[in-house]
Amino acid sequence: MIPFAALCDALDGPPAPAAQRAALVAYLRAAPAADLPWALTLLTDGPRPVRVPPADLAAWALDALALPRWLLDDCVAHVGDTGEALALLIDTHRRDPPEGPPRSLHRWMTELVAPLKGADADARRAQVLAAWAALPLRPLVWINRILTTGLRLAVPRAVLAQALADVSALPAPEVAHRLTAFTAPTAAAVAALLAPLAPGLASCAPHPVSPLEPLAGPAEALGPCTDWQATWRWPGLPCQIIRRGADTCVWTDGADLVSDRCPALVAAARGLPDGTVLVGTLLVVEPSAASDPSGDRPPLTPQPHDVLTRRLARPRPSAAVRRRQPLVFVAHDLLADGAGPLTGQPLRARLARLAALSLPRDPPVAGGLWHPPALTAAGWPALEDLRQAPAARRTRGLRLRPLDGADPADPAYHWPLPALTVCAVLVYAHAGARRRQAPLTDYTFAVWHGDALVPVAKTAEGLSPADRAALDAWIHAHTLDRMGPVRTVPAERVFALSFAAVTASPRHKAGLVLQAPRVLAPRPALAPADAARLAALQAHLPSAAGP
Amino acid sequence: MPKAARPRTPGDARPLAGICPAMPAPDPLVVQGPRGGLYCPAGDFWIDPLRSVETALITHAHADHARSGSATYWCAAPGAALLRRRVDPRGRAHLNPVDFGAVHLINGVRCSWHPAGHILGSAQIRLEAEGQVWVVTGDYKRAPDPSCRPFEPVPCDVLVTEATFGLPVYRWPPADAVMDALVAWWRDAAAAGDRAALWAYSLGKTQRILACLAARTDRPGPLWVHRAAAGLCADYAAQGVTLAPFEVFDPATSQPPPGALILTPPAAEDAAWRQALRPQTASASGWMRVRRQRHQRPVDRGFVLSDHADWPALLDTVRASQARTVYVMHSPTDTLARYLREVCGLNAGPVPRLAQA
Numbered sequence: 001m002i003p004f005a006a007l008c009d010a011l012d013g014p015p016a017p018a019a020q021r022a023a024l025v026a027y028l029r030a031a032p033a034a035d036l037p038w039a040l041t042l043l044t045d046g047p048r049p050v051r052v053p054p055a056d057l058a059a060w061a062l063d064a065l066a067l068p069r070w071l072l073d074d075c076v077a078h079v080g081d082t083g084e085a086l087a088l089l090i091d092t093h094r095r096d097p098p099e100g101p102p103r104s105l106h107r108w109m110t111e112l113v114a115p116l117k118g119a120d121a122d123a124r125r126a127q128v129l130a131a132w133a134a135l136p137l138r139p140l141v142w143i144n145r146i147l148t149t150g151l152r153l154a155v156p157r158a159v160l161a162q163a164l165a166d167v168s169a170l171p172a173p174e175v176a177h178r179l180t181a182f183t184a185p186t187a188a189a190v191a192a193l194l195a196p197l198a199p200g201l202a203s204c205a206p207h208p209v210s211p212l213e214p215l216a217g218p219a220e221a222l223g224p225c226t227d228w229q230a231t232w233r234w235p236g237l238p239c240q241i242i243r244r245g246a247d248t249c250v251w252t253d254g255a256d257l258v259s260d261r262c263p264a265l266v267a268a269a270r271g272l273p274d275g276t277v278l279v280g281t282l283l284v285v286e287p288s289a290a291s292d293p294s295g296d297r298p299p300l301t302p303q304p305h306d307v308l309t310r311r312l313a314r315p316r317p318s319a320a321v322r323r324r325q326p327l328v329f330v331a332h333d334l335l336a337d338g339a340g341p342l343t344g345q346p347l348r349a350r351l352a353r354l355a356a357l358s359l360p361r362d363p364p365v366a367g368g369l370w371h372p373p374a375l376t377a378a379g380w381p382a383l384e385d386l387r388q389a390p391a392a393r394r395t396r397g398l399r400l401r402p403l404d405g406a407d408p409a410d411p412a413y414h415w416p417l418p419a420l421t422v423c424a425v426l427v428y429a430h431a432g433a434r435r436r437q438a439p440l441t442d443y444t445f446a447v448w449h450g451d452a453l454v455p456v457a458k459t460a461e462g463l464s465p466a467d468r469a470a471l472d473a474w475i476h477a478h479t480l481d482r483m484g485p486v487r488t489v490p491a492e493r494v495f496a497l498s499f500a501a502v503t504a505s506p507r508h509k510a511g512l513v514l515q516a517p518r519v520l521a522p523r524p525a526l527a528p529a530d531a532a533r534l535a536a537l538q539a540h541l542p543s544a545a546g547p
Numbered sequence: 548m549p550k551a552a553r554p555r556t557p558g559d560a561r562p563l564a565g566i567c568p569a570m571p572a573p574d575p576l577v578v579q580g581p582r583g584g585l586y587c588p589a590g591d592f593w594i595d596p597l598r599s600v601e602t603a604l605i606t607h608a609h610a611d612h613a614r615s616g617s618a619t620y621w622c623a624a625p626g627a628a629l630l631r632r633r634v635d636p637r638g639r640a641h642l643n644p645v646d647f648g649a650v651h652l653i654n655g656v657r658c659s660w661h662p663a664g665h666i667l668g669s670a671q672i673r674l675e676a677e678g679q680v681w682v683v684t685g686d687y688k689r690a691p692d693p694s695c696r697p698f699e700p701v702p703c704d705v706l707v708t709e710a711t712f713g714l715p716v717y718r719w720p721p722a723d724a725v726m727d728a729l730v731a732w733w734r735d736a737a738a739a740g741d742r743a744a745l746w747a748y749s750l751g752k753t754q755r756i757l758a759c760l761a762a763r764t765d766r767p768g769p770l771w772v773h774r775a776a777a778g779l780c781a782d783y784a785a786q787g788v789t790l791a792p793f794e795v796f797d798p799a800t801s802q803p804p805p806g807a808l809i810l811t812p813p814a815a816e817d818a819a820w821r822q823a824l825r826p827q828t829a830s831a832s833g834w835m836r837v838r839r840q841r842h843q844r845p846v847d848r849g850f851v852l853s854d855h856a857d858w859p860a861l862l863d864t865v866r867a868s869q870a871r872t873v874y875v876m877h878s879p880t881d882t883l884a885r886y887l888r889e890v891c892g893l894n895a896g897p898v899p900r901l902a903q904a
């Protein structure tokens with residue numbers, strides 16, 4: 001248990017992939033084989049044999065140590081975690097060093113943790129007290145964590161896969177894929193995880209795709225519009241779906257395997273031919289559009305990016321989560337199909353093969369695969385009109401790729417949306433780090449709705465350090481009210497903000513929020529009454545008809 | 548199961564001085580000043596004042612206890628050079644170094660300095676007047692430290708104790724084991740061809756570590772000490788403390804080789820040299836015992852090594868003092884005072900304020 005606790009200490013803390021990988025490799029090389037099933041189950045936050053309420057642990061410890069409850073409460077407030085506070089308290093009040101020979105992780109898990117399930121309260125108490133007496137401090141901290149909340153070290157799967165690849169000579173993507181199926185702490189599961197590759201098995205790794213360059217200069221300079229594939233660039237993550245035999249791998253950002261996060265997509269992809277490599281964008285959409293009363297083809301409304309990252313962080317999404325946050329894969333390229341790789345062929349030919357897969361062409365509002373129809377634009381001016389339309393505001397702009405390009409390294413462009421601007425009034429400022437001299441981290445800006453100011457954006461982007469210092473000095477001198485880190489200031493100062501889009505947000509009093517807001521400049525000549533009205537921003541909300 | 552079922556109770560339970568009507572509490576010998584520091588009305592002097600005063604009795608030379616600007620300083624002799632360097636480098640003030648245990652009469656109050664084991668020359672100050680004995684501990688520790696005289700318990704009626712770590716989650720592992728772990732970490736860094744950088748306070752922690760390392764033959768590489776601490780190291784050496792040999796680390800110019808251990812104050816941790824040398828990093832502090840605090844520091848490793856008293860040491864010290872009244876300073880919470888009141892049956896709380904005196 002001591003080596004595993006040392007590993008947990010090394011993995012714990014702010015993300016540090018290189019150090020985490022090195023610590024994992026050192027542990028995996030040295031750990032007894034019997035410990036591996038449990039170590040991997042705990043590190044992947046797999047199913048736990050037992051959960052003990054922290055209140056039970058607290059009651060047992062206070063009783064055994066004859067300490068008052070308030071003393072533990074003080075410690076928990078200071079430490080921030082009941083399990084850790086108890087471990088420290090027990091260690092402080094220990095008279096003798098931990099008793100008994102050290103036991104390995106699997107013995108602790110099979111002889112202590114697993115038998116707690118189904119045991120009555122007295123037996124649980126006796127078992128846990130005996131374990132506390134036997135364990136040194138660091139293992140004690142981690143055992144309490146395992147019993148109460150699970151390990152929750154948030155080691156990225158890619159890092160764990162890389163470390164396992166380092167010790168097994170398997171490709172890391174293969175290990176990542178196998179890890180999605182690893183749930184049982186058994187020797188057989190570890191054997192399956194680390195089994196040698198079957199000969200002739202294709203790789204499940206994502207293919208390299210060239211990043212988009214921002215389009216500099218007019219689109220006309222690219223030549224005839226008909227030589228280019230134009231697709232909407234949705235606010236999501238770059239994604240590849242790979243079919244291999246019975247397996248389906250869903251990769252995001254070129255390295256993160258999320259297949260077990262999106263069972264509906266995996267099911268939808270099951271019909272695709274063996275060997276298919278789809279390239280596209282993964283996004284979470286608003287499910288409400290499904291009941292669009294107009295009866296027209298319902299458009300997609302992407303949910304904010306942080307919803308997507310949180311959705312993908314959930315190991316086993318419940319049915320309710322999957323319903324509330326449906327995932328959509330928007331396909332825009334095909335790198336291989338059942339007949340083999342297409343990477344040597346021009347994009348035009350790849351798109352023909354993509355069309356032949358007959359993916360759904362209507363937006364799947366309940367989630368699923370989507371191959372949107374080509375943007376039919378008669379020349380650059382028509383595309384420019386699409387780009388300027390309010391409906392474009394739910395996307396990040398256009399993606400332009402040469403139809404005759406066969407090389408993935410051919411330049412591809414991102415044609416961003418034209419920036420929008422608004423004049424808004426500073427209403428709040430937010431303190432950041434606890435250091436008293438630290439600059440304020442964010443400023444909240446509001447526009448008029450009737451005779452009230454409603455916040456629409458929070459940002460400090462765009463202000464130079466000198467601007468911020470001057471603004472902070474004014475704020476410190478004029479604060480009307482403080483609630484925690486938030487200062488209310490007089491509605492006197494007007495700023496020009498730029499933003500990329502307006503999205504509906506029921507959580508905000510304004511009912512909307514600016515995307516990617518940036519402070520352009522202070523507008524000292526403007527009176528607060530000259531700031532924008534909410535209706536002007538509402539006009540930028542994506543309308544029902546759109547891409 | 549841990550066997551400390553019975554809490555530590557300093558002394559036996561007698562009626563409390565503060566609440567026994569037959570025995571009204573005498574006037575306090577020491578009160579809290581309005582802007583930090585302690586004031587002794589009977590002797591009209593201050594202990595560890597945070598502003599300029601006529602007469603300042605100093606427990607030790609750390610900046611939160613010793614400030615410049617006062618006319619006369621009293622301190623324990625081994626720490627006099629440190630105090631001079633810190634508060635009065637131009638020699639304008641009058642500085643009275645006194646031997647440990649020697650009694651000096653200051654405006655009618657019998658004052659003496661006793662080892663506190665915190666840093667070189669750190670002292671508890673014992674005050675005797677009006678039939679009472681008070682002891683102000685200043686910062687102290689009970690763990691072994693080859694760079695200063697160990698703490699000596701001083702019996703008293705009223706103990707004014709620090710409690711920086713006044714919560715029962717704090718108990719220090721044996722200092723030897725921590726030094727073993729520290730050297731092992733340094734050895735691993737050296738074996739990997741890296742430099743090791745350890746954040747340690749420039750006064751006290753740095754010299755304690757150097758003194759511990761001086762006694763070891765298993766140092767895996769050369770030692771470098773941040774120039775902010777180098778002069779202080781000379782003051783230690785002048786007092787006969789044996790420190791491991793080191794080179795002075797100037798962040799702008801020095802190039803410690805791979806395998807070196809660099810001791811540097813925490814304030815220098817974000818500096819550019821860290822980008823250039825890419826050392827493996829660690830912090831040595833009592834706060835490293837708690838995960839949340841360990842993660843607030845941008846370091847790879849945390850070593851639990853403190854120059855303050857842990858919870859058992861605080862309780863031991865209260866018991867050994869035989870004081871019936873304990874005032875608690877520098878405590879993050881009321882926990883220790885409440886424990887002494889409710890569990891140990893003592894009169895305990897914050898130091899009385901000047902206004903109430």
Ligand SMILES: [Zn+2]
Pocket residue numbers: 607609612665686
């Ligand atoms: Zn100190």
